Amino acid sequence: MLLPDTLAREIITSHHKQPRHVGPQPGQPHAERVNVSCGDQVQVWASQPGGLLSVTFVGRGCAISQASASLMTGLLGGKTRAEAAALAAEFRSMVLGEAAPSAALGDLVALAGVSKLLARRKCALLAWDALEEVLGGGGSDSLRSLTPSQPPPSRGRS
Ligand code: ZN
Numbered sequence: 001m002l003l004p005d006t007l008a009r010e011i012i013t014s015h016h017k018q019p020r021h022v023g024p025q026p027g028q029p030h031a032e033r034v035n036v037s038c039g040d041q042v043q044v045w046a047s048q049p050g051g052l053l054s055v056t057f058v059g060r061g062c063a064i065s066q067a068s069a070s071l072m073t074g075l076l077g078g079k080t081r082a083e084a085a086a087l088a089a090e091f092r093s094m095v096l097g098e099a100a101p102s103a104a105l106g107d108l109v110a111l112a113g114v115s116k117l118l119a120r121r122k123c124a125l126l127a128w129d130a131l132e133e134v135l136g137g138g139g140s141d142s143l144r145s146l147t148p149s150q151p152p153p154s155r156g157r158s
Helices: 007-015 061-077 081-095 105-115 116-134 140-144
Strands: 028-036 040-047 055-059
Touching: 007 105, 028 116, 040 061, 040 116, 055 061, 055 116, 061 081, 061 105, 061 116, 081 105, 081 116, 105 116, 116 140
Parallel strands: none
Antiparallel strands: 028 040, 040 055
């Protein structure tokens, strides 16, 4: 499922100009990522009211990095950690050109073209790297290995 370039650009521009789910969640798990090569900066917060994720961000930088963050918060809101982990893995595979765009990624398929732009992959993955740190409490591998029966220690509880 690959979007026409014009539609993909429209989605990216819309989320860049009017990002969704912007704002800090004070006291909730939080991580920051900076992409020096492009000048992007993204901070991500994730809380779990009622067990389902609420994800917000604050950032600045190029359209790809900010649209990716905005789209991510929309997609992952209301999902479980396991679902978020699966979607993060799918998105990462798409951006790295390892997998075709999946309908499960919703409007994030607008970023599929980034797989051909090596220098921009970091932009697209910036918010997701921060998210994985927030949810996994460690490197990018910890979220991927998460299962619902194995919550990470000392994270996500208030
Ligand atoms: Zn960038």
